[in-house]
Amino acid sequence: MTKKRTIYDIATELELTPGTISKVLNHTGNVSSKTRERVLAYIKQVGYVPTSSARMLKSKRTYTIGVVFTEESAIGLEHSFFSSILQSFKSYVENEGYELSFIVRKLGKNHLTYYEWCMNKRVDGVYIVVGDINDQGLHEILESGIPAVSTDMFLTGLHTVVSDNDQGIRISMEYVRDVLKKKHVAVVAGPVTSKAFVERLISFRKYAKDFNFSTSEEDIVLSESFGFTGGFNAVRQLMKQVKNKPEVILAASDDIALGVIKGLTSMSIKIPDDIQVIGFDDIAFAKHFTPALTTIAQDRKLLGETAAKMLINLIESPEDEIDEIITLPVQLVERESTKR
Amino acid sequence: MTKKRTIYDIATELELTPGTISKVLNHTGNVSSKTRERVLAYIKQVGYVPTSSARMLKSKRTYTIGVVFTEESAIGLEHSFFSSILQSFKSYVENEGYELSFIVRKLGKNHLTYYEWCMNKRVDGVYIVVGDINDQGLHEILESGIPAVSTDMFLTGLHTVVSDNDQGIRISMEYVRDVLKKKHVAVVAGPVTSKAFVERLISFRKYAKDFNFSTSEEDIVLSESFGFTGGFNAVRQLMKQVKNKPEVILAASDDIALGVIKGLTSMSIKIPDDIQVIGFDDIAFAKHFTPALTTIAQDRKLLGETAAKMLINLIESPEDEIDEIITLPVQLVERESTKR
DNA sequence: TTGTAAGCGTTATCAT
DNA sequence: ATGATAACGCTTACAA
Numbered sequence: 283m284t285k286k287r288t289i290y291d292i293a294t295e296l297e298l299t300p301g302t303i304s305k306v307l308n309h310t311g312n313v314s315s316k317t318r319e320r321v322l323a324y325i326k327q328v329g330y331v332p333t334s335s336a337r338m339l340k341s342k343r344t345y346t347i348g349v350v351f352t353e354e355s356a357i358g359l360e361h362s363f364f365s366s367i368l369q370s371f372k373s374y375v376e377n378e379g380y381e382l383s384f385i386v387r388k389l390g391k392n393h394l395t396y397y398e399w400c401m402n403k404r405v406d407g408v409y410i411v412v413g414d415i416n417d418q419g420l421h422e423i424l425e426s427g428i429p430a431v432s433t434d435m436f437l438t439g440l441h442t443v444v445s446d447n448d449q450g451i452r453i454s455m456e457y458v459r460d461v462l463k464k465k466h467v468a469v470v471a472g473p474v475t476s477k478a479f480v481e482r483l484i485s486f487r488k489y490a491k492d493f494n495f496s497t498s499e500e501d502i503v504l505s506e507s508f509g510f511t512g513g514f515n516a517v518r519q520l521m522k523q524v525k526n527k528p529e530v531i532l533a534a535s536d537d538i539a540l541g542v543i544k545g546l547t548s549m550s551i552k553i554p555d556d557i558q559v560i561g562f563d564d565i566a567f568a569k570h571f572t573p574a575l576t577t578i579a580q581d582r583k584l585l586g587e588t589a590a591k592m593l594i595n596l597i598e599s600p601e602d603e604i605d606e607i608i609t610l611p612v613q614l615v616e617r618e619s620t621k622r
Numbered sequence: 623m624t625k626k627r628t629i630y631d632i633a634t635e636l637e638l639t640p641g642t643i644s645k646v647l648n649h650t651g652n653v654s655s656k657t658r659e660r661v662l663a664y665i666k667q668v669g670y671v672p673t674s675s676a677r678m679l680k681s682k683r684t685y686t687i688g689v690v691f692t693e694e695s696a697i698g699l700e701h702s703f704f705s706s707i708l709q710s711f712k713s714y715v716e717n718e719g720y721e722l723s724f725i726v727r728k729l730g731k732n733h734l735t736y737y738e739w740c741m742n743k744r745v746d747g748v749y750i751v752v753g754d755i756n757d758q759g760l761h762e763i764l765e766s767g768i769p770a771v772s773t774d775m776f777l778t779g780l781h782t783v784v785s786d787n788d789q790g791i792r793i794s795m796e797y798v799r800d801v802l803k804k805k806h807v808a809v810v811a812g813p814v815t816s817k818a819f820v821e822r823l824i825s826f827r828k829y830a831k832d833f834n835f836s837t838s839e840e841d842i843v844l845s846e847s848f849g850f851t852g853g854f855n856a857v858r859q860l861m862k863q864v865k866n867k868p869e870v871i872l873a874a875s876d877d878i879a880l881g882v883i884k885g886l887t888s889m890s891i892k893i894p895d896d897i898q899v900i901g902f903d904d905i906a907f908a909k910h911f912t913p914a915l916t917t918i919a920q921d922r923k924l925l926g927e928t929a930a931k932m933l934i935n936l937i938e939s940p941e942d943e944i945d946e947i948i949t950l951p952v953q954l955v956e957r958e959s960t961k962r
Numbered sequence: 963t964t965g966t967a968a969g970c971g972t973t974a975t976c977a978t
Numbered sequence: 979a980t981g982a983t984a985a986c987g988c989t990t991a992c993a994a
Contacts, residue, residue: 299981331742336971338675339986376726386716402671510910570850572912639965676987679970
């Protein structure tokens with residue numbers, strides 16, 4: 283490992299002083315455009331890059347964003363829905379010169395709270411991809427005034443960008459009524475620990491009533507988990523408790539929907555011939571499944587990007603007044619799990 | 623944001639000097655156990671944590687590992703196979719007090735090579751999850767002597783942990799011969815840009831010959847991409863070019879296998895009744911697909927952990943002589959896409 | 963056993 | 979327009 287060149291070396295090599303180099307590096311102070319060019323050219327030539335720890339130490343800006351990705355919900359990097367939002371967030375902020383650092387509860391030998399971690403790392407901002415609303419540490423962060431955004435949860439003081447869950451449920455119900463021409467629709471709801479699932483369930487109840495669907499409480503069942511297995515078990519439960527088979531089942535997420543389909547298949551129920559299924563999210567696998575899943579597509583790329591823009595705005599222009607909540611429209615994608 | 627307490631504050635508050643505080647923090651030098659206890663207790667009470675940038679600047683150790691996750695292959699965080707290895711790597715190193723930082727080509731306003739990035743961030747080591755073997759930047763890293771491990775590629779000087787591809791192909795072929803009792807097996811291979819895919823194809827040819835399978839060159843087809851769509855197209859091509867339908871198809875990866883199944887289904891070929899399919903990887907979705915996929919399971923958790931252990935060993939005990947390549951055994955998982 | 967002081971590589975405030 | 983110099987918060991000889 284060759285010795286790292288410092289701003290000091292550059293200076294002597296160019297017969298200047300460190301201060302001057304620093305000025306051109308930071309586009310600050312007065313430097314003649316002649317020396318500026320010379321320094322810039324030399325720096326590029328020798329491939330010099332400032333040492334970030336020194337810069338951080340001095341300047342208080344770290345160009346680092348802390349990422350909260352709660353693993354208690356058993357969804358880590360592996361969960362395609364959240365990780366693809368994160369991916370898009372990451373690309374955006376990297377382009378702006380920021381980097382991501384996962385917030386962990388442990389640093390070296392010390393255990394610490396989210397807030398302590400943020401103080402220690404001096405992150406410029408925090409992005410909550412998935413968080414536990416009951417986590418005291420999250421509240422501490424908000425109270426501390428560190429810029430923060432989320433694509434998952436609502437908390438006062440927390441800027442959030444989410445898909446329009448109500449609209450999503452509304453368009454799937456309209457699709458059921460107007461295109462599928464069905465009236466008996468059941469729902470496999472997600473765990474109520476997630477705000478999004480709660481919203482979707484509320485909207486379902488509302489529109490089922492507004493549209494005069496023949497849906498009763500026995501047509502509503504809760505999946506005990508986020509994923510495939512939850513949907514699988516829940517739908518078997520649903521079919522057991524229901525007097526008449528529903529014509530259509532709405533699932534709270536695609537993961538759950540795929541479990542629902544598999545559960546139904548395991549009971550020799552054909553999709554979409556016997557029962558039609560509609561999901562929510564449009565995960566990558568939805569179109570590959572057999573039958574391909576009709577679902578409400580969330581724009582994950584846009585979710586991540588919007589959150590990124592929002593956070594950088596919060597960091598770099600704290601004086602701007604911006605909306606606390608941004609809602610993004612969703613879209614119905616018609617595939618094989620429903621049939622006109 | 624309350625002002626951060628420094629080692630200096632702690633010292634004056636305790637009527638000691640910064641040096642002493644540092645010593646107890648680093649378990650170094652001589653400190654009476656009485657003061658040590660006192661300092662430790664106080665630190666915990668006020669929630670003090672050392673500022674990492676200052677520590678890094680001084681000590682040259684950053685407790686940061688750079689992660690190379692090439693995105694050219696269109697597989698980002700979203701790809702479940704690699705991201706779950708990374709997840710397991712991450713958990714392990716975090717427990718040891720390290721953190722991960724994605725290596726990007728851009729830092730602030732400067733574009734730089736992998737190597738420059740590593741120098742700049744002063745990472746303690748590098749983990750290549752997925753890398754492009756032709757990338758000059760990777761070679762630079764190895765030459766520089768920064769400790770590096772990979773779970774994907776082979777390069778002299780690069781420590782690597784991989785699954786035993788040859789064993790995987792062998793046991794699936796033995797399974798075909800001894801359990802399925804079939805002789806005509808085709809293969810949908812993966813793009814040869816990946817070493818793993820090359821190995822699997824070589825092993826396939828070898829065992830097809832050794833086992834006297836009735837497999838000819840026309841039974842071998844290459845998927846032009848890593849994923850589902852590649853498998854889908856490739857198998858349709860295969861069925862077109864082949865005189866006799868194969869009895870079993872081996873796919874180079876699960877993603878490809880699922881595409882193969884869907885492709886076959888689209889041609890009204892029933893699985894496993896008409897053709898049986900075997901994958902490789904055991905991604906999360908393999909068991910949820912219809913039909914559930916018989917496959918060779920790689921132990922992703924162990925892959926990530928082993929790589930993590932290896933890298934930390936390289937970092938902390940550079941004098942240890944350790945094997946450059948570690949090969950992990952794989953296992954056959956029998957599901958619905960094959961039938962005895 | 964504890965204190966002192968010199969750096970680590972920057973940035974920023976003064977002088978020049 | 980450029981040069982000196984004092985921080986930033988920590989580690990680590992070395993001195994007391």
